[in-house]
Amino acid sequence: xxxxxxxxxxxxxxxxxxxxxxxxxxxxxxxxxxxxxxxxxxxxxxxxxxxxxxxxxxxxxxxxxxxxxxxxxxxxxxxxxxxxxxxxxxxxxxxxxxxxxxxxxxxxxxxxxxxxxxxxxxxxxxxxxxxxxxxxxxxxxxxxxxxxxxxxxxxxxxxxxxxxxxxxxxxxxxxxxxxxxxxxxxxxxxxxxxxxxxxxxxxxxxxxxxxxxxxxxxxxxxxxxxxxxxxx
Amino acid sequence: xxxxxxxxxxxxxxxxxxxxxxxxxxxxxxxxxxxxxxxxxxxxxxxxxxxxxxxxxxxxxxxxxxxxxxxxxxxxxxxxxxxxxxx
Numbered sequence: 186x187x188x189x190x191x192x193x194x195x196x197x198x199x200x201x202x203x204x205x206x207x208x209x210x211x212x213x214x215x216x217x218x219x220x221x222x223x224x225x226x227x228x229x230x231x232x233x234x235x236x237x238x239x240x241x242x243x244x245x246x247x248x249x250x251x252x253x254x255x256x257x258x259x260x261x262x263x264x265x266x267x268x269x270x271x272x273x274x275x276x277x278x279x280x281x282x283x284x285x286x287x288x289x290x291x292x293x294x295x296x297x298x299x300x301x302x303x304x305x306x307x308x309x310x311x312x313x314x315x316x317x318x319x320x321x322x323x324x325x326x327x328x329x330x331x332x333x334x335x336x337x338x339x340x341x342x343x344x345x346x347x348x349x350x351x352x353x354x355x356x357x358x359x360x361x362x363x364x365x366x367x368x369x370x371x372x373x374x375x376x377x378x379x380x381x382x383x384x385x386x387x388x389x390x391x392x393x394x395x396x397x398x399x400x401x402x403x404x405x406x407x408x409x410x411x412x413x414x415x416x417x
Numbered sequence: 418x419x420x421x422x423x424x425x426x427x428x429x430x431x432x433x434x435x436x437x438x439x440x441x442x443x444x445x446x447x448x449x450x451x452x453x454x455x456x457x458x459x460x461x462x463x464x465x466x467x468x469x470x471x472x473x474x475x476x477x478x479x480x481x482x483x484x485x486x487x488x489x490x491x492x493x494x495x496x497x498x499x500x501x502x503x504x
Contacts, residue, residue, distance in 0.1 A: 243490055250487065279490065286492035288431075289438045333435055333493055367436070 186413050187213040189227035191257065192250045194219070198234035198270065202388040208232075209394050210406055219251040230257055232273025234326070234388055240341060244287060244329045245275030245385055249360035254280065266310050266409055267382045271327055275372070283375055283384045284342065285334035296326040299399075300392075301366050302350040302373045302387055303312030303357045309349055309376050310385045310412030314342075314404050318341040320357045321401040323387035330386040332360030332368035339370055350385055420469045423476045424501040427488055430461035435493045464488055465501075473503050 188206050192199045199216060202407075206212045212343040215227065224230065237248035248254070254276075261267045261282055267299045277283045290296055299322050304315040323380025334342065342348050350373040352364045365388070374385030431437050437459050445457040466483075470476035471473050489496045 242488070244488065246490070278492075284492075286490050288435060288493060291436070293438050293440050293442055331436075331438070335492075336433065367438070 186228050186400075187215060187226055188229050188231060188408070189215050189217045189221055189224055190231045191217050191253055192233075193237035193251060195237045195239055196233050196235035196272070198272075198388060201233050201388075202233050203273060203392040205390045205403070205406060209403070210410065212410065213217055217253060219248070219253045219370060222252050224253075224256045224260050227260070227265075227267070229409055230260055232257070232267065232269040232276050234271030237272055237276065240272075240329070243263070243275075243279065245272060245277075245279040248272075248276045249279040256345075258282065258324070261377075261382050263383050266412065268311060268405070268409065269326075269382075269384040270388055270390065271386055272329070274386055275329065277382060277384040282382050283377060283399055284338050285332055285375070289329055289331045290327070290331050290334050293328075295326070296330070296365050297324070298365075299324050299325040300373070300387060301353050301355050301357075301363065302385075303350070303353040303359075305351055306346050306349050306376070308346075309380045309408075311376070311385065311405050311408050312349060313411055314408040315381065318357055320353060320355060320397060321387075321404065322355070322392070323388075323389055323402055326389050327366070327386055327388050328367065330366040332361045332372045332386075334369060338382070342372075342375060343370075345378050347375050347378060347395070348372055349376050349383060350387070420474070421473060422472065422497065423468045423473060423503045425466045425468060425476065425501045426501055427464045427466070427480065427484055428461060428497045428499065429489050429494050430496070431449060432495050433468065434491055442470055464482050473500060476500075
């Protein structure tokens with residue numbers, strides 16, 4: 186089983202993902218330069234966090250045009266697992282693989298701290314190890330993580346159980362004070378209807394090793410490995 | 418027939434239903450400077466394009482396509498195209 190981490194100019198969480206998957210979880214991992222056009226031999230794709238192309242135009246807008254992204258879209262279309270973290274989530278939105286868009290955080294600040302997110306759907310390849318309603322503590326680090334979708338799109342997201350994570354208190358309560366960026370419906374992560382593409386603003390790769398004092402993020406990668414092992 | 422050189426300007430604004438934190442902050446700042454008349458501020462962006470093509474119509478059509486595919490995000494943004502000069 187091989188994970189492919191797409192590297193754009195400006196990616197800065199690619200090596201964190203690489204370290205978690207290879208050293209902590211013992212997987213084969215390839216760093217895939219964005220100029221390449223093939224994902225041959227890759228079983229799951231990670232679009233890592235960072236500032237691809239300096240967030241020029243809109244976060245994720247230019248990265249979406251990179252040569253590798255056609256292969257990523259085909260891979261997702263065929264049911265391959267794609268996890269977009271932070272800037273990776275923004276790219277998935279810009280590609281249209283997930284609905285909605287990101288705008289500036291309500292407070293205009295770049296927010297870099299731990300947040301609590303509640304698992305809303307455990308029947309995805311990314312959360313199959315989570316308990317229903319399980320609250321994870323995972324750091325965020327973004328200036329544009331204010332998730333926006335119109336009312337009709339939000340209704341569809343809920344109807345198809347595509348909201349995977351929402352910002353809450355440590356005890357799983359929803360309130361605006363626990364929403365770090367103004368996201369509609371406190372949304373921190375969503376998947377597509379087929380469940381094989383997940384985008385999330387929090388960074389699970391930054392808290393997936395005991396030495397860092399928090400391993401909550403590991404459950405996402407372990408879930409993916411479970412899902413891939415079951416399929417194989 | 419020789420090519421036409423055209424400069425086009427794309428005005429991009431947030432759709433009316435989308436909150437604009439930047440606009441709100443600027444609105445507050447203007448008020449604190451004493452500009453009490455300011456009731457609301459929306460921030461957008463402009464993109465100026467130098468293009469060559471056979472006809473102005475053809476180029477305008479291209480600019481529309483560019484707006485749809487890259488320059489704007491239709492989920493949150495509206496746009497207006499202005500042809501500045503043509504020679």
